[in-house]
Amino acid sequence: MAMTGRIEITSGDTGWRIAEPLLSAVWPPEAIARLSWRDVVWAHADHRVLVFDGNDRIVCHVGLFLRMAKWDGRPVRIGGVGGVATREDSRCQGLASLAMRRAANEFSNVHSVDFALLFCEPHHAPVYQKLGWHAFAGDVFVAQPAGQIRFVVADPYVLDLRMSPHNGEIDLCGLPW
Numbered sequence: 001m002a003m004t005g006r007i008e009i010t011s012g013d014t015g016w017r018i019a020e021p022l023l024s025a026v027w028p029p030e031a032i033a034r035l036s037w038r039d040v041v042w043a044h045a046d047h048r049v050l051v052f053d054g055n056d057r058i059v060c061h062v063g064l065f066l067r068m069a070k071w072d073g074r075p076v077r078i079g080g081v082g083g084v085a086t087r088e089d090s091r092c093q094g095l096a097s098l099a100m101r102r103a104a105n106e107f108s109n110v111h112s113v114d115f116a117l118l119f120c121e122p123h124h125a126p127v128y129q130k131l132g133w134h135a136f137a138g139d140v141f142v143a144q145p146a147g148q149i150r151f152v153v154a155d156p157y158v159l160d161l162r163m164s165p166h167n168g169e170i171d172l173c174g175l176p177w
Contacts (some may be wrong), residue, residue, distance in 0.1 A: 007102055015048030019061040019083075025084040036121075037153040041144055043067075043175035047081065047106070049099045056161070059090040062099040065177040066111055072168040079107035079161075081118035082177030087111040093159040100131050104159055114163040119154035119176060133157040137167040151176055165177070 007082060010018065032038050045063030053059045063081030081103055086096050107113045117136070125135070136156040140146050148171075158165055 005054050005056075008052070009064075009102070009106060010050060012045040012047055012086055015045070015061075018050055018058055019048055019085075019142050022058050022061055022087060023083060023085050024045065025087070040153060041175055042045060042082065043080075043177045045103050045177070049102050049106070050100050050118040051095050051123075053090065058087075060086045060095040062103050064098070064103055064106060066113065066173060067174060069173045070169075070171040071114075071163070071165050074164065076114040077112065078113060078170075078172070079103075079113035079116040079159075080172075080177040081116060086116075087094050092146060096127070097131060100128075104161075107159075108161050113152065113161055115161050115165055116159040117170065117172075118157050118159075119151070121154055125155065126155065128157050131159075133159050134166065136165060136170070138165070139169050140176075141171045143172070 007042060018128045022154065030118065043065055046066045048066040049062040049064065050058055052058035060082060062081060063083035065082060069076055069078045081100070084096055085102070104116065107116050118128065136158045140151045140156045142151045
């Protein structure tokens with residue numbers, strides 16, 4: 001892919017103002033109403049990877065989350081990925097892969113996280129697996145308004161950084177992303 005635009009890392013709030021129209025277009029209310037995760041309360045991104053085309057139009061978004069959590073009861077610093085979205089007319093050009101590689105670099109070199117975690121639907125898994133993410137075979141627990149729950153509406157995938165969790169129990173100690 002010949003990228004003629006730019007990539008920016010923004011704060012979560014600043015990036016939200018830029019990314020919200022893209023995310024609303026990719027996931028309009030009528031589409032969300034049909035999804036298994038429609039009733040989940042999500043965390044707000046701490047940072048965002050934003051990809052712009054040569055016309056300065058946002059075409060891709062990846063939300064980045066930083067969290068002190070627990071893996072098998074041990075404290076860990078997790079980098080989370082959520083809200084991966086690409087404009088329909090900009091798909092299949094490698095933009096999401098580019099943004100995901102930038103997210104991995106941020107987690108590893110800027111934020112020094114132990115590992116990264118994302119949740120995805122099965123049909124998206126091959127994309128993440130090509131980027132080095134692997135299925136997490138254990139249980140993930142998250143906070144929701146009714147209390148802590150085992151998160152089962154999407155599959156967890158991990159990117160090994162300083163640690164390589166493949167199974168066990170992850171407690172996000174907060175909302176999912």
